[in-house]
Amino acid sequence: MSLLNVNHLTKRFGKFTALEGVNIEINEGEIYGFIGPNGAGKSTTIRVLLGILKASEGEVKIFGKDAWSDAVDVHKRIAYVPGDVNLWPNLTGGEVIDLFLKLRGRSHTSRKEELIKKFDFDPTKKCRTYSKGNRQKVALIAAFAMEADLYILDEPTSGLDPLMEQVFQECVIDVKNKGKSVLLSSHILSEVEKLCDRVGIIRQGKMIETGTLNELRHLTRTNIHVETNEPITSLNEFKGIHDIQEQGLALSFQVDAEELDHVIRHVSQFGIVKLESMPPTLEDLFMRHYENKDEGNAGGVS
Known part of the structure; x- marks a missing residue:
């Protein structure tokens, strides 16, 4: 059953078209890899899905609801991790995680403690002292401690070391095994290849290929x-x-x-x-689409 439907999504900023005719479908219990270089339109698409930006054209439905007009209802069932996490500098990491969970009306103490241990995270320090990787851990722990039906992860492992990337991958597989869905936006192709059931490739705001890894490998x-x-x-x-x-x-x-x-x-x-x-690897596929092409990212939107 389809959980998320994006049909002919177009987003313009003045005369600049950041997204043009984007189509995405994610089913229940599926991990969907959303890949493209920086500036291709991944984060802009995600901001539209989250109801932060309003689409210029097209339709975006999550759980059968409109992503813009029903954003409050949609947010009750999703967990989101951005690629660059900004936190309250005077709160500790633990306090921020608790705040995010309380906003959802939950505490999830055992799950939260389990994730803090898995991510080797110190929740007692002030957020202003955290490295980028530790700020990322705060968002990941809060997201995976929530009960969500759809996890939207935008470059979620940015700043994590390889060991923590492995922990992240285990968490993604765990939520999938529980029947949840994941949208994983990334330019780390090995990560997408390990985790994703289907992949969509975006270039200069347009979807240029969508399918399972096996379906896409005929191009490689x-x-x-x-x-x-x-x-x-x-x-x-x-x-x-x-x-x-x-x-x-x-x-x-x-x-x-x-x-x-x-x-x-x-x-x-x-x-x-x-x-x-x-x-062939997903990297081969990716390079095939982008080799010898001007990326045209000057003035682009990530």
Whole structure:
């Protein structure tokens, strides 16, 4: 069942169009990765979802309610973590977490304490003393201690060290296992690849691709390293072959997924001694869309 629907969302700031015709759908119990470079429109989209910005055109529905006119009702069922957390400098981290939870009418003491321990967080210090990573922990602990149906996470691991990123990923998987939904906005592709069921790629305010990782990988190239008994000939005559590098009887190259079968059949004629195939990553997919293109981020909106 669809939990969030964004249809033909457009947002203009004067003459500048930050978002144009954006479509997003998130189902119950799904982790949706929302990726794109800084300035592509991720945060602007999220501000519209949160009812902070009003759409210029299009429709945004969360739980069947309008994100702008029904923002108060929608917020009762969502948890949000921004990429840059600002806190009250004279309150302690623990006091801020308690405040966020009380605003939701809950205390969640056991869950809160469990998360404080998992994130190795000291809640007794004043917020003005916290590093960026610790400020991020405050928001993450408060969000995951809440009972929410949709978690909107905008670059949530910004400032976290690798160990804490792992803890964050465990928390995301935990809420998914409880049937909750997550919108994860990120430019850290390995993070998205580990966690997300479906991915949407945004570029210059437009969605350029949406689908499961398997559906999107048809656009990517597989990395091949092969050693043969005889020199491989005529490989550069095949379409879909890229970046051929020769080292004696060893060849390394990239091949488009749809041409892989033809290429392997051709290569096998020369007596394969060793063959290594590395599956494409989301990074390969991402670079394919952005390579050799002017990002056009000057004056863009994040």
